[in-house]
Amino acid sequence: MQLTQQGKKQKRLRGDLIAACFLLPFTVLYTIFTIYPVFQGAYMSFFKWNLMGKQAFIGVDNYVNMVEDKYFWQALWNTTKFVLYSTPAIMLSSLVLALLANRASPLKRLYRTVFFLPNLLSVAVISYITIYMCQPYDMGFLSNLMHSLGAPTEFEIFWLKDKHLAWVTVVVATLWWTQGYNMMLYISALQDIPDQLYEAASIDGATPRQQLFKITLPMLSKTTALILMLQIIASYKVFQQIWLITAGGPGRATRPLIQYIYEQGFQKQKLGYACAMSFVLFFILIILTLIQRKIGRKGEEE
Amino acid sequence: MKKLLSLLIALALLLGGVGALAEDDGIVVNEAGAVENPEDIVAGENELIFWSLFSGGEGAVMESIVANYNATNPEYTVRNVMLDWGQYYTKLTTAVAVGKGPDIGVSHLAKLPELYDLGVVTALDAAAEAIGFDWNMVNQNNLAACTIDGSIYAMPLDTHPNVLFYNKDLLEGFLNEDGTLTLPSGAEEFSAWLGEVQAALPEGKYAFSFPTTGDDPFRQWWSFYFQDGGTPVITTDLEITLDKEKTVEVLNYMKTWYDNGYIPLNLEDYVQYFTAGNAAIMIGGVWNTYTVENVEGLNFGVTLTPQCFGGEGDYAIWGDSHTLIVPVKDSHTDEIVQACMKFFKYASENSIDWATAGHVVANVNVVESEEYAALPYRADYKDAANYVVYFESTPYSYPIRDAMIAQIGAFFSGEQDAETTYDMIVEEIEATIS
Known part of the structure; x- marks a missing residue:
């Protein structure tokens, strides 16, 4: 009896050791490249710090300045705007x-490939394509299309230079780029819905419309909650495509928080201040992640 | 389904992986030819490492200047390492901070005070004197801007101002007998001239190819503001002295060019628009000369940008300058700084090739030489360097410039009026220097 228990214990220990061996390389790298920088960033946020190194300890000054910095609030609001515009759009389109x-349909595979394909492109490529499409004066696709469909030559739409249209451009570009991934998540969830439900519904005389609203959508609710949270978190980290497409313009109308952090840190040499702002964003993301995990767990319990 | 997904993922990884290629010695070069890890390059014996930010035509010319210098058998040879321009200053500053910087670097004049403030650059006076470098041979307007607190921190290589390019075919009837263009002086006169050109052009063509946002509207505003007798944006004592009345006056004047339909609004690639023969004139940096002259069949000329404000002697233009610097490094002995200075001397005295990239070279002997006078187009704007107004020497020129570009761009895009633009600029400058 005792022997077997000891054996079990030994076995478990061996299992743990093997697991540790597999986990170790990742843990080491993760510590060096993620955990350590988080603490270093927290440390830096209490200093005046430029690209040459530490300058002076200034306590919570960076945080106080942040609260008073209207450009910080503007950038945070711009990021939030992006979340508010892009999340519903991306969720609806991917569904x-x-x-x-x-x-x-015989074209099922083709559809999936075509819809997913933009996801493989790098952000530089999708941004370049977007800029090309939006050029005015027949130098871009949209302008050309509009004029060949009969719009008067002097009529132009400035997709990148109007502060409202710039948002439309950035959101549509992001949508086209990222919706394929969410579509894949939805497809896998759709395939998990048992066919019997639809069969039973048909027998009972439910129309396809009723089937969609009474079976498909409720059965997808867990996935919808997951995508919603992932999408909000991803959108809060927006930077690259805005930087490449509008560079935050016109004026500062589309400048997101990460761009502002980047500008403060690397263009204005205020790395301490940049770290303090990064921490605020980090905090927002942690709260969102906790909410997401809570929703995820609730889903599992059900 | 799973198969498809894994195939797609594999493809994604593959596409992501071809970005950069490592050579045998561990030096990573990206697809544009820029070195990604220049700090890992080990200097050979008696070799100076030169981090350059030049690519394309400029890069090739610089490479040949370095090769020619090495062919003279100097005591220290120079190794030219090309870096990505977008990350150049970040890379340079951080490398110097950890003692892995190069022996020779490049700085724009507008960036120099910031590098000085960070302690990145070495004073060159002593080394110049030791090797007999005569500062009188470089443009004095440039040299003054390289001098901080009484010491010279950079050797100016060139000036790159904005100039005016014109399409001779579209301007038939507006040119002098020898095919050159003389622009009228004065704000109203120049606008009236644009109006006449616009009226004479066939439908669908514009008098003027110019962007609405980005660097260039800011640069043209800068030229006019200083012609108008504007006070510095910010003084060396960090006092904001940007003149509201003049800022607004110049902005509103330039806006009429767009409002009257001489410039197509929100043009993205104005150089391409001009070279495609869609516009009679274009204002842009001198480096565009290289691009424009390589367009087949384009009959064009280059001249100085117009004087629309002020009187005689008030002419001013925007420009910046490439300079050579010696970044701070512990291992730098006097001998090494002098060796760097010898290369600077050679590069300056032999900068006739540098002019092919379009720049006005800073060496006055070269600019006044017969060889230079024979260069097509370049000789037509060689005087430009004397009229360039630089930022006052503060560490904030670059961030202030960025703020002004953004706000002036928003003005010409019609997002805000000129008074608001002024206020926004001042607010951003205040936030920057606080």
Whole structure:
């Protein structure tokens, strides 16, 4: 009896050791490249710090300045705006595409590939394509298309220079780029819905419309909650495509928080201040992640 | 399904992986030819490492200047390492901070006071004297801007001002007998001239190719503001002395060019628009000369930008300058700084090739030489260097410039009026220097 228990214990210990061996390389790298910089960043946020190194300890001055800095609030609001615009748009479009690509059709595979393909492109490529599409005076695709469809030559839409249209451009570009991933998540969830439910519904005379609203959408609710949270978190980290497409313009109208952090840190040499702002963003993301985990757990319990 | 997904993921990884290629010695070069880890390059014996930010035509010319210098068998040879321009200053500053900087670097004049403030640059006076470098052979307007607190921290290589390019075919009837262009002086006169050109052009063509946002509207505003007798944006004592009345006057004047339809609004690639023959004139940096002259069949000329404000002697233009610097490094002995200075001397005296990239070289002997006079287009704007107004020497020129570009861009895009633009600029400058 005792022997077997000891054996069990030994076995478990061996298992743990093997697991540790597998986990170690990742843990070491993760510590060096993620955990350590988090603490270093927290440390730096209490200093005046430029690219040459530490300058002076200034306590919480960076945080006080942040609260008083209207450009910080403007940038945070711009990021929030992006979240508010892009999240519903991306969720809706990826759901529609998933429903489309999940229909029994010989083109099913083609649909999935085509919708997913932009996801493989790098941010530089999608940004360049967007800028090309939006050029006025027949130098871009949209302007050309508009004029060949009969719009008067002097009529132009400035997709990148109007502060409202610039948001439309950035959101649509992001949508086209990232929706394929969410579509894949939806497709896998759609395939988990048992066919019997639809069969039973058909027998009972439910229309396809009723099936969509009474079966498909409720069955997808868990996935929807997951995508919602992932999307909000991802959108709060927006930087690259805005930087490449509008560079935060016109004026400062589309400048997101990360761009402001980057500018303060690397263009204005205020690395301590940049760290303090990064911490605020980090805090926002942690709260969102906790909410997401809570929702995820609730889903599992059900 | 799973197969498809894994295939897509594999493809994604593959596409991501071809970005940079490492050579045998561990030096990573990106697809544009820029070295990504220049700090890992080990200098050979008696070799100076030179981090350059030049690419394309400029890069090739600099490479040949270095090669020619090495062919003279100097005591210390120079190794030219090309870096990505977008990250150049960040890389340079951080490398110097950890003692891995190069022996020779490049700085724009507007950036120099910031590098000085960070303690990145070495004073060159003693080394110049030791090797007999005559500062009188470089443009004095440039040299004054390289001098901080009484010491010279950089050797000016060139000046790159904005100039005016014109399409001779579209301006038929507006040119002198020898095919050159003489622009009228004065704000109203120049606008009236643009109006006449616009009226004479066929439909769909514009008098003027110029962007609405970005560097260039800011640069043209800068030229006019200083012609108008504007006070510095910010003094060396960090006092904001940007003149509201003149800022607003010049902005509103330039806006009429767009409002009257001489410039197509929100043009993105104005150089391409001009070279495609869609506009009669274009204002842009001298480095565009290289691009424009390589367009087949384009019959063009280059001249100085117009004087729209002030009287005689008030002419001013925007410009910046490439300079050579010696970044601070513990291992730098007097001998090494002198060796760097010898290379600077050679580069300056032999900068006739540098002019092919379009720049006005800073060496006055070269500019006044017969060889230079024979260079097409370059000789037409060689005087430009004397009229360039630089930022006052503060560590904030670059961030202030960025703020002004953003706000002036928002003005010409129609997002805010000129008074608001002024206020926003001042607010941003205040936030920057606080």
